[in-house]
Amino acid sequence: MDVEIAPGPSLKGAAEVPGDKSIAHRWLILAATGAGTSEIHGAPPSLDVRSTARCLTGIAPKARPSLDVFAKKGASAVEGAGSTWNDQVDLSPRTPLQVEGEGRRGLVGPAAPLDCGNSGTTMRLLAGVLASVPVHSVLTGDESLSRRPMERVARPLREMGARVSMSDGHAPIEVEGCPLRGITFAPEVPTAQVKSAVLLAGLSASGETIVREPARTRDHTERALQALGAPIAITPEEIRLAAFQHPGFAGAVPGDASSAAFLIAASAVTGSSLMIRNVGLNPSRVHFLAVMERMGVHTTCTVERTEVGEPVGSIEVEACEGIAPVIVEPSELPLVIDEVPVLAALAVHAAGDSWFNGAGELRVKESDRVAAIVEAIRGLGGAAADEGDDLVLAGGGLEGGRADAGGDHRIAMAMVVAALACRGPSVIQGVEAADVSYPGFVQALRRLGVLIEEV
Ligand code: S3P
Secondary structure, three states: OEEEEEOOOOOOOEEEOOEOHHHHHHHHHHHHOOEEEEEEEOOOOOHHHHHHHHHHHHHOHHHHHHHHHHHHOOHHHHHHHOOOOOOOOOOOOOOOEEEEEEOHHHOOOOOOOEEOOOOHHHHHHHHHHHOOOOOEEEEEOOOOHHHOOOHHHHHHHHHHOOEEEEEOOEEEEEEEOOOEEOOEEOOOOOOHHHHHHHHHHHOOEEOOEEEOOOOOOOOHHHHHHHHOOOOEEEOOOOEEEOOOOOEOOEEEOOEOHHHHHHHHHHHHHOOOOEEEEEEEOOOOOOHHHHHHHHOOOOEEEEEEEEEOOEEEEEEEEOOOOOOOOOEEOHHHHHHHOOOHHHHHHHHOOOOOOEEEOOOHHHHHOOOOHHHHHHHHHHHOOOOEEEEOOEEEEOOOOOOOOEEEOOOOHHHHHHHHHHHOOOOOOEEEEOHHHHHHOOOOHHHHHHHOOOEEEEO
8 A cells, every 4th residue: 555645744642552563472472382371461463463373373272262363353454454544443452362371381283384474573483482392393484584584593493402494594494393402592693583582492491591692682581581480590791591381471562662663753753742651661672762862852751560571651752853863883783673764764854964884684674674775765855875784864854755665564664754754745655564563553643643645
């Protein structure tokens, strides 16, 4: 679907965003592999999270009934009528998801390949879970996921004792679960997905599993395991974990800070103030606010409660009086890995050029995001270039034009945000990609007063 965006109006009102995709993947996996019943409130109907639920129905028989309903719920709406722009689609689950778990011992071999759709988190985390289950499983994905690097997760799992094979480093991944032993894992590339796969495998391993990250990445897995009573020690240098069968649990998934980033940037480029409630404020996820602060976008976070180890509260955005250019160095990139597209959308409206240095990992996301940002910004009349793994964006604003999301949810939403402050109208193609992480994105902007129409 293509949308036309008329620049101009400032945003009015307050907003909430759908539940956090990263947290929901982990809680669904922990619920289906827990010993007992779990109750998850606010699981987002994002396509990626539904992929995790669908895969779990293939291996966790007792959890199957509720996860099956969740995985299918809204499917026809999302895939047909489009939940991101269709007001008729109900996106807010009223009843919590009850998931029955029989512990990891209750897991069975899937009758068919587990289709992870577009979701790298689903594929890598499930590889970690399956590494110790004595069955044969195949993990498959869509075209984009089948291009992404999977050797990075296979290597440590093999070292722990699992049999993991694939051709040419890409999905489909075949996993043959085996008795595992703990390892010390010190990856070269900082990645929360691989770290989490190793930790999930470590729950079933003999001895200790130790992870030493080269840079800090999101820590939802560690937080959840700690909250569930696992023998885990977390320091800035390393995570140490011993075998543990967690029980069932209850929690409400916090709003996705990475989705909130699009609304915050939308407020900034239109000079609006905005209040976002019920959003996750995990420090490993909100570093983009520090980058935005350097760009002149001032926000105040208030933590109100904790859910399964995750701080939750509000973000208040002050009306921005002008955007400053920014330099993001390689050392802080892992903490804004998902927010580079939206920071780029802000940067093109800054009074000067901005640099995102060492952004190579963005080339192996749902699309080559460095190339995708350059192309899309040029489509909107701006100037951008990639030099090796560095991304440079000229400030000064955009004329407006036409940009294609290329099937990538974050590119779709970032370009909608960039278009809000263009000097003329713009068309963004393929905005339905937003459903992967933020179903209801277009509806949310409309409710805040943005002029955005289907064309
Ligand atoms: C995620 C980790 C990140 C991020 C992705 C979700 C996760 O990838 O880009 O959208 O839920 O663990 P990395 O594995 O590169 O950290």
